[in-house]
Amino acid sequence: MTTEQNNQEVLDVFGKHRDLASLPVTENDTPIGLINRAIFMSQMSKPYHRELYNRKSCIAFMDKEPLVVDAAMSIEALTFKAVEYGEKALADGFIIARDGRFLGIGHGLQLMRVVADMQAEKNRQIMHSIDYASTIQRSMLRPSREALARTLGDAGLVWEPRDVVGGDFYHFAAFEDGWFAALADCTGHGVPGAFLTLISSSILIQAIEQRGPRDPAALLMAVNRGIKQMLGQLDGDDETPGSNDGMDAAFFWFDNASRQLVFAGAKSALFVLQPGEAEGEIVDGERMGVGYVDTNLDFAWQNRLVQTQPDSVVFVTTDGLIDQIGGPKEIAFGKRRIREAIRGSRHASAAQINDAILDQYRAWQGHHRRRDDLTFFCFRVQ
Structure with missing residues (x-):
């Protein structure tokens, strides 16, 4: 409509176009307002309003401050502008201009559809990238899983990222006199x-090549130094402050001849159930994470020696299992339930013990969202 047109003409247009929500008003091709159908019809239905306003200019019931946007504005900028302008812009619509001259009108529903389509396409591209990242991460872990299957006759490993990719990783390597294993929660x-698992696992593999696999505590120290250097966490490095990231981990070496297990833990523990024991033993590591800002560069983890016997059951997990909230009281799953599940399945295979723990975990989780990645490893000494 133009300022020369009256309210009767507006009424005729709204009557002819039943789906029209609003009408823009221009003066010399310059947009100056917007007539909302519902407001206009409500005003014109009042007693004597048609007689008073029919022949008057259509600006009588016009919104004089509509949202006017330039046609060159991006959809993202338009979306923020419409939200900032308020509900009126989404309900009544907005005027589109080019160089200040009227070009057209847009509606909130149209804008929402376009934004939804754009977001869906972005999400599709992101998920495609993450799915491929999952392929890379699983390929990185595959050699360890294959080496584990070749080396240990009775062992089971569960690795379930909370999302498509995860922050947990494992490493397994066999040698002539024994084998090394690691579970880590980045x-x-x-x-x-997942990015941090690539960094940490690469540093671990390099440390094993340089130092050998038989001293888990020394390997934790080497990985700690490597992560802190990689992430810029070194003392005095004020120009490039690093992230406060790192990992909790369990590293252990098993000697085939003596059946001795050498364990070093960073905020991780080992559960060992020896033949004939009723309760089993929890072997705690140090309460210091690897690679965080608060962890000293030269912090020394300690090796714990565990003398195992044939038929001993050894279990280790990241905190995704322990910390999961659930149950009738909505509390953490905890170590006690893990110990009970292991004792209750002590004569089963390692894979069956894992399955029993996983079943209890899922029942405990119930309707609660999974809090973290899930990784645990069980083996029976032969």
């Missing part, structure tokens, strides 16, 4: 956690 989960 900061976060999803994509950030």
Whole structure:
């Protein structure tokens, strides 16, 4: 409509176009207002209003401060502008201009559809990238899983990232006189956690090549230094402050001849159930994470020696299992339930013990969202 047109003409247009929510008003091709159908019809239905306003200019019931946007504005900028302008812009619509001259009108529903389509496409691209990242992460872990299957006759490993990719990783390597294994829980989960697993596992593999696999505590120290250097966490490095990230981990070496297990833990523990024992033993590591800002560069973890016997059951997990909230009181799963599940399945295979723990975990979780990645490892000494 133009300022020369009257309210009777507006009424005729609304009557002819039943789906029209609003009408823009221009003066010399410059947008100056917007007539909302519902407001206009409500005003014109009042007693004597048609007689008073029919022949008057259509600006009588016009919103004089509509949202006017330039046609060159991006959809993202338009969305923020519409939200900032308030509910009126989404309900009544907005005027589109080019160089200050009227071009057209947009509606909130149209804008929402376009934004939804754009978001869906972005999400599709992101998920495609994450799915491929999952393929890379699983490929990185595959050699360890295959080496584990070849080396140990009775062992089971569960690795379930909370999201498509995860912040937990494991490493297994066999040698002539024994084997080395590691379970680690890096900061976060999803994509950030997965990035950190690539860094940490690469540092671990390099440390094993340089130092050998038989001193888990020394390997934890080497990985700690490597992560702190990689993430810029060194003392005095004020120009490039690093992230406060790292990992909790359990490293252990098993000697085939003596059946001795050498364990070093960073905020991780080992559960050992020896033949004939009723309760089993929890072997705690140090309460210091690897690679965090608060962890000293030269912090020394300690090796714990565990003399196992044939038929001993050894179990280790990241905190995703222990910390899961659930049950009738909505509390953490905890170590006690893990111990009970292991004792209750002590004569089963390692894989069956894992299955029993996993069943209890899922029942405990119930309707609660999984809090973290889930990784645990069980083996029976032969």
